[in-house]
Amino acid sequence: xxxxxxRVGDWVIKADVEETRKQYEKDIEDMCECGxxxxxxxxxxxxxxxxFHVLEGLGLIPSKCTDINYHGIKDNLHFxxxxxxxxxxxxxxxxxxxxxxxxxSWHISFSEPRHQIYIPKGFPKPIIQLDCVTLLPxxxxxxxx
Numbered sequence: 001x002x003x004x005x006x007r008v009g010d011w012v013i014k015a016d017v018e019e020t021r022k023q024y025e026k027d028i029e030d031m032c033e034c035g036x037x038x039x040x041x042x043x044x045x046x047x048x049x050x051x052f053h054v055l056e057g058l059g060l061i062p063s064k065c066t067d068i069n070y071h072g073i074k075d076n077l078h079f080x081x082x083x084x085x086x087x088x089x090x091x092x093x094x095x096x097x098x099x100x101x102x103x104x105s106w107h108i109s110f111s112e113p114r115h116q117i118y119i120p121k122g123f124p125k126p127i128i129q130l131d132c133v134t135l136l137p138x139x140x141x142x143x144x145x
Contacts, residue, residue, distance in 0.1 A: 011093030020059030067118035
């Protein structure tokens with residue numbers, strides 16, 4: 001394992017970026033096919049470059065996400081919380097629990113995985129869960145329901 005120390009905002013994590021990337025390059029089963037998730041897979045590719053690079057820099061493929069929660073419309077955009085998994089562990093940082101202080105258009109936090117169910121099969125341990133809160137446009141042809 002090749003861990004590198006990465007700072008993201010107030011967080012410091014040790015991540016095996018190469019191993020994480022290998023996991024995301026595999027075929028991941030159980031990708032949700034509902035309209036909200038299909039929109040996320042497309043719209044996340046239109047994130048501003050610096051935000052997209054934060055996710056890619058951790059070895060993630062932003063459009064491959066097994067745990068997406070849709071929370072409706074806010075400011076004419078679609079409010080998502082998407083959880084990704086990274087091979088590594090948290091060095092410092094704490095969960096921001098005050099929703100009034102979170103920037104809904106873009107907020108990243110790290111935690112121990114809360115559920116095993118969304119972690120792709122065979123994903124190596126230790127595992128960090130990255131939660132990405134973001135507002136995205138509706139970009140797919142399928143109408144929003």
